[in-house]
Amino acid sequence: MEAVGQAILVLPEGIQSDPNCSGYLPDCFIAVLQSKPDSKFTQQELPACKPILTPKWVVSAFMIIAIVFIPIGIACLLGSRDVVEVVERYETKCIPAANINNKVQYIQNSDANKNCTIQMKIPKRMKKPIYVYYQLDNFYQNHRRYVKSRSDKQLKSSKNENDTSSCKPENLATGGGAIVPCGLIAWSLFNDTYSFSLQKNNQSLAVNKKGIAWKSDKQKRFGKDVYPKNFQGGGLKGGGDLNVSVPLSEQEDLMVWMRTAALPTFRKLYGKIEVDLEANETINVTLQNNYNTYSFNGKKKLVLSTTSWIGGRNDFLGIAYLTVGMICLALAIGFTVVYFVKPRRLGDPTFLSWNRGPGSH
């Protein structure tokens, strides 16, 4: 019967018929509203700050942005300008004159001599380490078919060697065994090689290929017990080969390549030259032009770059900061001027629509 008792509370029986015994409910009602801490909530009177976007605020906001952004922009720009970057496009230079009309055949011919030498002039002194990048163009590493054509599980541990379903069509070798590393990404591994020497004394510059991949890739993503298997064993070679005796966790070129780029034009780190290069020096680069970008008219570039605190050469951030800072400064001034020329008094009731429009009372 307790349930019945509860229900008694519920029936507002006396509300209408009996004003004399309307006791419990209004008291309850008001008590609920006033005693509960959330009465401010139900009465919609929560304390609130009410920002009003007055011209003062607008101008000061612009000013603050300008004051903060311009120095940052200058710093970024300076940081970026500190970087010395040498870019050399070589994919056309490195085609022998005879093969200029059948570039694709040339590059696909494994017997052809792919050696090629180019010179790079150092415009400014470059402090070590000097990073060597290759830059590809019109290469859609972000194509949907390409991106998913890999098996992270397989890369991570030898246990998942056969986990290659996502790698089609580069999943199984002709013999039937799983390809390690499988998939189009690995299959199309970039395989141009570069070696550098100084022109003046023909001293060769060692390229350090260690430490070019992100630490997390090296330590956690690519397994120490995973060795290449059946790689590039198929009829058509998509790109570079891998040393079967080296575990994937040491194959940094692969790691770099497999961190697929966001855009069709991308750079990837090739190695580091740990020698300072003086200004106006010329460097001879002997390269193996193995990689086929001729099929899709992709450019290949070799990039030597130093870094500063901001990273590689990239003016964009600096310019953006500076531009935004400048725009804000201009806006601040503009707003101030306009506001003095044609002010609207704060809270001027004549601006109220019913005081303004015709036909209002």
Add this chain to the structure above:
Amino acid sequence: MSGGWERLRGSRSRTTHDSSFHTPAPSRTVTLGRVQPQAPGHRTIYCNDREANLPVRFKGNSISTTKYNFLTFLPKGLFEQFRRVANCYFLLISILSMTPISPVNPVTNVVPLSLVLLVSLIKEAFEDWVSVIHGCIGLQALPFDSSFAIKRFQNDMVINNTLIDVLQNEKWVALPWKKLQVGDIIRVKQDAFFPADLLFLASTNADGVCYIETANLDGETNLKIRKALERTWDYLTPDKATEFKGEIQCEQPNNSLYTFTGNLIFQKQTLPLSPNQILLRGCSLRNTEYIVGAVIFTGHETKVMMNSMNVPSKRSTLERKLDKLILALFATLFIMCLIGAIGSGIFINRKYYYLSLDKAVATEFNPSNRFAVAALTLFTLITLYSTIIPISLYVSIEMIKFIQSTQFINKDLHMYHAETNTPALARTSNLNEELGQVEYIFSDKTGTLTRNLMEFFKCSIGGEVYGSGVTEIELGGAQRNGIKVQEVRKSSTAIHEKGFNFDDHRLMRGAWRNEPNFDTCKDRAFVLSIFIRNYLLKTVLLVLVAGTLIIMEFFRCLAICHTVLPEGDESPEKITYQAASPDEAALVTAAKNFGFFFYRRTPTMIHVRESHVEKMGKIQDVAYEILNVLEFNSTRKRQSVVCRYPNGRLVLYCKGADTVIYERLAGGNDDLKKVTRAHLEQFGSAGLRTLCLAYRDLSPDTYESWNEKFIQAKSSLRDREKKLDEVAELVERDLILIGSTAIEDKLQEGVPACIETLFRAGIKVWVLTGDKMETAINIAYACNLINNDMKQFIISSETDAIREVENRGDQVEIARFIKEEVKKELKKCLEEAQHYLRTVSGPKLALVIDGKCLMYALDPTLRVMLLNLSLNCHSVVCCRVSPLQKAQVTSLVKKGARKITLSIGDGANDVSMIQAAHIGVGISGLEGMQAVMASDFAIAQFRFLTDLLLVHGRWSYLRICKVITYFFYKNLTFTLTQFWFTFQTGFSGQRFYDDWFQSLYNVIFTALPVIIVGLFDKDVSASLSKKYPELYKEGIRNVFFKWRVVITWAWSSVYQSLVFYHFVTTSSASGKNSSGKIFGLWDVSTMAFTCVVITVNLRLLMMCNSITRWHYISVGGSILAWFLFIFVYSVLRENVFFVIFVLMSTIYFYLSVLLVPIVALLGDFIYQGIQRCFFPYDYQIIQEIHRHEPDDNTRAGLLDVGSQLTPQEERSYAISQLPRELSKHTGFAFDSPGYESFFAAQLGVYAPQKAWDVARRASMKSKPKTPKRN
């Protein structure tokens, strides 16, 4: 015997064991207002014979009011959810994303969909399980609070297990309700509820009557009488009742509470059954020891259960516009996909050998068939861009509105009426924002603008006006004319109680015994003039009626001629009168105060304690034998009682409309008639409601011969009511006029101020009333609806020309003529109106039209003209309109002018209007609950409209607009970044973001802050909202959700998405830290996503007008949630493996996180700055004006603003403008057309089919025994 008449006190506890068995079955779609078409056929019930009933398999008596049970919850609930297009769409997308063509993992779409469904289902379950009491029939609004909420399921159990006495084996056996079956004979004791719909067989009351309270059905607390068929009166004891073997043939279960047709076939006789013999579940037995009845309808087939209280499902205009926006988004989506698809068809090429696009490649990438590639990519992209449709929008809006209505509207102290203990009640949460856009209010008069609190105010007895009170209307009129009206000093004789506000020293405290004394009462020039004119005759007259006799007749008539039931102690102080209408109670109360204290009623007697006889102070109890009651009905417009004095004198007392009474007066006494008629007009123009009283002495012979006819008529089986009326005509003639009463219908508190405020808010108020034109105009003046600065157009059917044609009686001719007249009038008025509109400072316009003209004006050919005219008018008063016409006028504006309309009313006759309007508001006041039950919102007082519209409605509108546009913006921005990326992936449909980023974007990272805005955003405080009602116009103009606004947001989205995409991708191309390492795709996209989340959340803060700590918590929490998520997630997942750590190890990350959001927001900031500085919205100026004031947390201060009536405007000018000599406005207030046809139907009287009959059936209430006045 008389004990049965007393109603026991302490009713609270006894009604409570059963609080919501009448809770509706929400799954049904029937609403109270509409009557279902009846199922064909009838049911036959064998009483007291379970075996015979067995083959028919009637439904059991157990009920379940929950929408779902444990088994059906999931399928049913899911079905409900997938009726929404957005959910269906996402289901489709989810299925698509399972296929290989999808670029995204199924989680992308499945997770948000499941979360949205989960939240919706939890909400459903919550609403169902912890039900809101206000769903119950007849229950007043209660605040939604867990402590008040009951568990439906539990409650059903309690109800189903309540015990009831059932006849089994010649004994009453107590069985639970759920065991009850159709045909069972049961016994219901005093104060118990009826467990099912019963046929009333016998009662302990001698004459087979019982009294029931129907408060749970219609909210009326007065008792109703039910009477069993005479033939069944005996079956009261178990042994007798066992012998009862009747067969009931009756209609199939239906939801019409006030009709019942059936026959009882009993002892080879067929006895017709009427609603009078039916006791409905939900009612309770009163003043009767017990009754015996047979079960007819059980469980869900009972009438009350058939009346689902489902809130009428209305969708707000904003939501319909939202649908268009969603459609536009679909179109955008399609265009984006099409662009992508075409691109992919062009892009795909074997030259990209690294994609291995050999001959055997799947169709979606096969360059040999570019068309197929494009087609499949289209689907791919649809799944990819599905985020453009804000999946969580609907559920968010629903939650916001739910909280707005249950927490804000229902609990607002400013809309809480302490006297009646009624908080506001949002019966639906669909229409909150619609409240912010109302442009037209259609208001009922009685009970809405006026209090429906009738006070005996004045009277005219024997040609003399008594009562020194001055009505508000007179006061206003006097002030306008420059007459200083002194506050009438309350004399010591003044008595003011409920229903009685009368003071005249000539009548009070027995002073009337000294009347007539003409020297003391020449206080009114008006009366004086007539008085002087008729002085001689009047003296003669008064001599004729023997001095004070006429006054005594007056009081006796008041004390005897009524259908009121006294309740409580038989002392003048403690007694309460149960009357169907407050007028009746007021009249009886008046008699009491004059010394004719009606204290007891038995079926045959009325006991009056008269303190008049011979000497002052001497009290005598007189019992008048009531011989016949000739009931009120609308055709009769009068009510008579034949009574026998203890001394044998036979008198017929009659009260009714002046027209009908005057027709039946005896000849002679023309001057009294004239004077009284003048008084009637005077009362009428003062806004008072009048009734004429008359009597007739009957000689025993006359009476006997008449009574024979009466009994004959009464016992006739066919056309009984019609015959009764005819018989009544025989005796209700040669009446002698006594005088008239005048009852004041008080204005609701704060009505004029409220209307003034609404006007300033740009809302037009139309009054639709069943009252006469004069009364309506009076009230319109009193309410500030009309004033003398206005140009008034009056279209009335009460003109000479029309009357003349009417007198000729040719219906076709009348119709044609009136139509012509109306057309002429409309044309004239329209031309004039246009003339005024052209002039710059022309007067405001007002239109007054009566029901008859309206009927023709609503004709399709004239409708446009009427609409044109009325839309140009500031206020419109429609008088003498039927409920159907009320609805027609409402839909005229709703459909014809496409404006948002709100109807407010309190009575059953407003139901159709309330349902017709965009928003229906019921006054949860004194008149019953039908209006409330048909309404979307219920408030206690008209003045609360200010709060409801100007505060809650406006805020809700602003908030919902913000929520919608923000949802639009955030999803578009997000999807567009994805879209830009598509261009650089060879249109392959590669996703930019990780699956989980995309799936949680809507439901976690950006979900909460927008809800907080939907709940807390306030542009200006509540008091300022009311101080500057003009702010409301922004809602009427729909300033915040126009295509312009949407497009502005769309541009902002495009801009921001471009910033996100290009800034992040461009700046990330080179080595990003001093070790020269390069980012991959997922590093870049995570960077971009971080910027998107931060920006989108900060953008929300930028559009807030008030920022509470909840804003900070939710915005900060959302951004934090993203970081927490990515820290955990990037450790777990392969493709985004450690990206956040990689990112955060570079300085680039921090530079970008600072730069990109600020650049993205800069555009909006500049826009806002310029907009605010140079093109400010009104609310922004108000904010500025009051920027230094602390937010007044004491809105209470504003509470009493509404309580003072502003000085009344002039109104007798308008009355004088009326064709007074033609329209004898006498203030008679008996003949509300809505009730008229109701009574006709109720009593089976033949009444010509009226236009409003259709609406009536749905909306009328049962008043079987007592006349109802409006």
